[in-house]
């Protein structure tokens with residue numbers, strides 16, 4: 471392993487490397503977005519190269535699609551694949567019930583569609599992503615551009631009516647301009663501090679005209695794989711109620727570490 475790989479990248483790699491072992495020959499796999507998911511795409515590509523695994527990937531963003539193609543993975547659209555065996559993705563936060571906040575990288579809409587169209591969703595994360603209660607990470611809400619300020623006001627009204635603690639909302643920027651998602655929408659980030667009832671908030675936000683989707687994933691994730699900087703990995707399964715530990719080797723000669731930007 472190159473010396474420049476940071477401890478956090480080691481943890482992300484460990485989680486990703488362990489999770490791709492759940493992928494079997496012939497599977498259709500949802501490919502998440504973000505820095506942890508990028509490790510998963512690299513690990514999957516390595517398994518395809520070395521073991522001749524035949525898998526079809528459905529990317530959840532333009533950038534994941536580009537990376538997957540560059541690494542030689544076969545990718546298709548969700549409409550072509552129709553239904554997936556498994557989706558592996560990162561998260562910004564997860565709680566004890568495996569509710570998630572996602573969308574720090576603005577890919578929440580495609581991520582939620584793809585994860586929902588999968589038999590199973592596995593989240594890969596470093597330990598810092600685990601929280602007792604969701605909400606310290608700003609909750610992203612994807613909104614259509616038309617009338618976005620009205621939508622923002624309606625979101626704030628919902629937060630007041632639900633007695634949510636923090637109520638600051640902000641249009642996400644990309645440099646000087648508003649960030650535009652892959653689907654051509656804006657993102658409004660909600661700075662809430664703490665979310666008492668993720669399910670109620672998820673449903674209430676999605677009732678607002680102009681809201682396309684929000685980054686709360688409730689009852690979608692089945693398993694979380696938590697990577698440690700020393701290669702130790704914990705696998706928690708919510709349905710089975712099990713916790714397992716495993717160890718991942720950092721293989722110095724692996725090609726996987728050579729194409730990191």
Ligand SMILES: O=C[C@H](O)[C@H](O)[C@H](O)COP(=O)(O)O
Nearest residue numbers: 504505506560573574575577
């Ligand atoms: O929109 C982005 C996604 O939801 C990511 O999976 C999430 O932000 C976690 O990203 P990272 O693995 O880079 O922390």
